[in-house]
Amino acid sequence: MRRSEARVLRHAALPRPTLTSTTFSGGGVVASPSVERSRTFMPDTTVVAFPAGGPEHQRGEESLARAGVRLPVVHRAQGRPGGSSRDLWCEVRNRDGALTAGVVVKVEPSRKVPWLHLGRIRHAGQWLDALHADRSIDTLVTLRRALRHRDPRLARLSVHAYRLGESALEQLEGELRARGWQQEARERDYQRTSLVSLAGDTDALSARLAYSARRGIRGVEKGGWRVRRIEDAAMAPRLQFLHEQAHERTGGHASRVDLAAAVAASLADPTGSVVFGVYHPERTGPEALVGFVHGVLAEDAVVYSTAGTERAPDIGAAPLGYGMIWAVMCWAQALGVPWFDFGGITPEDQPDHPLARISEFKRKFRGDELRNASDWFADLSRLDATVLRLAGRLAALRR
DSSP: OOGGGSEEEEOOOSSOOOEEEEEEETTEEEEEEOGGGTTTTOOSOEEEEEETTSHHHHHHHHHHHHTTOOOOGGGOSSSOTTOOTTOEEEEEEOTTOOEEEEEEEEEEEOSSSTTSEEEEESSOHHHHHHHHSOTTSOHHHHHHHHHHHHOTTEEEEEEEEEOSSHHHHHHHHHHHHHTTOEEOSSOSSOOEEEEEEOOSOHHHHHHTSOHHHHHHHHHHHHTTOEEEEOOOGGGHHHHHHHHHHHHHHHTOOOOOOOHHHHHHHHHHSTTTEEEEEEEOSSOOSGGGEEEEEEEEEOSSEEEEEEEEEOOOTTTTTOOHHHHHHHHHHHHHHHHTOOEEEOSOOOOTTOTTSTTHHHHHHHHTTOOEEEEOEEEEEEESOHHHHHHHHHHHHHHHHHO
């Protein structure tokens, strides 16, 4: 798709010029100010939306990489798990046309009103910073026009505001609130985590762990358990079995995760995500795989995404989790990623929480516990927002 076919929106600083025309060019829309004032009110920020995974997405990702911006795997053109043809690649460009940030907007039909679409951006901190850098624009109007032109049925956009540090997160949240975003009433993603520094070499990293964690890592090595990268998508049924086993032990419901896509994504982009497995020293075939962990690159951290292990008499109390997490940490450290994010942790004062034992395991790696994310949304159409609210009330009455 040519650039002229992209959705381009420019929004000028206040006071705004009178719009004398709206020009359509190859499916794109540019709001044009009057000729005599066009130079004075040239916009500082441009938002462009393309179909995700296309050539524009690829070029944008390469441009950001040259500028030293490491995109989270969920925003990459290749190796993006669970992508669909509805997804959008949304760029922010400065006055000089230079790309400053880009994200994938995951677009799905609303379950309550299927003819309307909902957009979701995970790990959106860097992108939100770039979008809010120009204080002269109304960011919600900018996004509404750019995204609604590409997908007229897109009714709502939600973002996972992600920051590695509570003060930085609070600053981002203040910016969102001031710009008209609304905080989600319920958590859609984890908001508190344990963050482990990957600074130094592996010896320095090991020295910072609790003794029990180091002992667990050594136990996996001495026991003959093999930890290696999974490179065969045909192992997906076994991975799903291990995933479900782990959730049954914690009393949770194992959502259907496309683990075949996760393995394929890690192979398509080996720097964006990884799936490590631990293999039984005496078993053969698929049953030799007795545990796995999936790690994905976020903004400045590799995030523990999901995992699963088997429990059986010939496994006993082998500390499989320690060996797998250590493998992901070493992989992230080799990439130069500064942090490992455990992907959520429960408070210490909730010992009866179903995930309390998992959180106790995570604490053995001596990370800093902090609030690092929150969920926000913006309605892109008042009419569609009303329809969604009414549908929600009707659904509540039927329960």
